[in-house]
Amino acid sequence: MRQLLRAVIFGILGYLIGAALTWLIRGGSMGDEVCVVFGYILGLIGWLFGIGMGDTWVREWFGLPARKYEVTGWKRYLGFSTDHKVIGVQYLATFIVVLLLGGVAAMIIRFELAQAGEGILNADRYNQVMSMHGILMVAVAVAAILGSFGNYLVPIMIGADDMAFPRLNAVTFWLIPPVAIGLLAAPTLGSFDAGWTAYPPLSVVNNGGQILFVLAVTTFGLSSILGGLNVITTIVTMRAPGMTWGRLPIFVWGAFSASLISLLTTQFFAASLILIAMDRVAGTVFFNGGAGGDPLLYQHLFWFYSHPAVYVMVLPGFGAVLETITHMSRKPLFAYKAVVVSFLSIAGLSVIVWAHHMFTSGMAEYLHGPFMFASEMISVPTGMVFLSAVATLWRGKLWMKTPLFFAMIWIFQFLMGGVTGIFLADVVTDVSLHDSYFVVAHFHYTIMGGMLFAFLTGIFFWFPKITGRMINDRLGIIFALWLTIAFQLTFLPQFWLGTNGMNRRIADYPEQLEGANLMSSISAFILGSSFILFVYILLSGAIRGPKAGGNPWNASTLEWQVSSPPPEHNFSGQPTVVGHPYGYGTAGSRHAEFADVTVAAAPPEQPGTDQGGDHE
Amino acid sequence: MAMTTTPEADHSRAAATYRPAANRLGLWLFLASETFLFAAFISSRFVVSGTDQPEHLNQGLALLLTLLLLLSSISAFRAEAAMAHDNRKLFHREMLTTIVLGLLFLVGVGVEFNEAVADFPVGTIYGSSFFMLIGLHAFHVLTGILALGVVWNLGRKGHYSSQDHWPVEGVVKYWHFVDLMWVAIYPTLYLFGGS
Known part of the structure; x- marks a missing residue:
């Protein structure tokens, strides 16, 4: 204090x-x-x-x-605090708040768009709210899973007592509040209205709030670089004896590959924002076409980070979802090695696809083909992740609790995002879909569907571990269905709106599109209100939920072998890893032994026999 | 990898066994990340002004600056080697030499900026790249000098030994990196293109 x-x-x-x-x-x-x-x-x-x-x-x-x-x-x-578990919770709480703030901005946007013409916001104000919504939510997407679960779980999962650099970890978190203050203070200088992408020339000449955007987001980038560095070093140097690369839980692999991307490419985002700051403040002319500069330079630098950033958002999400699916369907993760290869090849491919955001920007024609091809290549490793998720579920003993609900919904959501993405990666269709609501819908299916649903999966799966208490499962499932149905009704009409000529980032639209917009807006309010239930579930679970015990899901990985919440240095003795993390259904399979007593015995055939048995 | 601890070892293992490996890897990752930052600015120079070069470039001064930095890398290396052999006297001398060479470099950059502003101001496209790149690098030199100063001061007070001198190793590696970035920036700004 x-x-x-x-x-x-x-x-x-x-x-x-x-x-x-x-x-x-x-x-x-x-x-x-x-x-x-x-x-x-x-x-x-x-x-x-x-x-x-x-x-x-x-x-x-x-x-x-x-x-x-x-x-x-x-x-x-x-x-x-330098305790990785405290930092994980700090991240979790902070980003749930930021998520709700961004959600309020989304509600204002949908209120304005419910009817054609000017409503509660004029065009300028609309752009400012839209930009604020964008950057807040992108920040949530980039840091929420990696910051909270990455910090909380990675050290425990690999059998370490903390991160490799505990103090750096604390600094990484405490860089976040200045980011939030900087962004929220922007209205005092006239706010920023260039979207979360902040394209010049607009972002060089607009209101002074843009400079706060630049400073805050650069700080955020620094935080993400240092966080990535810490996660990678932890995974490489702090694994428990016997924890070979082939025995790492899949979430650790997701965090590892995402950290690799954010460590390296975030510098390009920093560079692009520093150049904007220089153009605004120091009088350089990088983006001033009249003086020989080139606004397209910004787009290249920006997307070199911001496309890979999508994988920073979803790779830990893949990890969280696959982790949940394998534990809750009581089967070994299907094609573990292929999934690891997919994660790493997604990380590799992600840096050679950036210009698919620029097909209509006027960049050189010869770049279109290669970038289209590389972008569509990414669907191969991503498809592998889907295959693993579905094949792990196939004929498993599904334990239909809230986390598995979210994980299964995630498969559908991200599939929708992926399939509609093909039209945007393809030059021919992208030329007419670019900057339309089709893109908005696609983006929300991938990021909200792919990242937020994975985040919720993780929250509900690891909630007992973090708080030591269970949530009300019935309410959790109601929330999952409420959110999912409202989500479809909000974003499906937006595909139609996009193909019928509604532009993104504009406060007004032709009157004949009013019906679908009204439907989308009403559904958005239903979607937004579901988060009241979400907050209620978390708070009531944390305060007076039934005690969870160390291993409520009867799961095999290391974080479940200690008490909930884990003791100060995670393990009372040194764990030694002796087998694969997901040995479900294999007689005599063991993941880890502890110095004092062997706890992680073979996962039982019948899951949760002591849980009251409301599963099949 | 790094599995030398016995199962009986308690939590002090993090402090004892993993530290040097973790520190080294952390530094290398940081330098890899920084390389991307420099790569972004260096590629920007070629995007906005191709291989164009202004007529007035102080080639002599630039060569001198390059020499200063290369020499400082040698003295930094000697400082680290001296500490590894517990030769404190040599360590002091070589650290100070490195710091002085670094400061001379910054003075040289100041002179260069003063001259360059007249020939190609910030408001021209080549000037933008020029001041951005050299400014970014000078900022790294400055942080390097500050770090060298901190380590030199702690070494003077007897904080390090041949067994335990990670900060010396780290700051010297960082200094080599800053030097290496100049080796990329120097041709980018002074040698490519032109007549």
């Missing part, structure tokens, strides 16, 4: 000092963008110093011993 207060004070002081110094040196006004830039940078440094870097690293840089605070209970979650 004290650290947090100190961080806020140092952050504000840093901002004021930076902005004031720049103003003194340069003149003009304190609200100028240059002052904002330097204020933000010093403010960020002050914030990090105050939250805990000052107590640890900075003191060590001068040869002093690091200061340690003994904080217990819920106050740990409000301070600089």
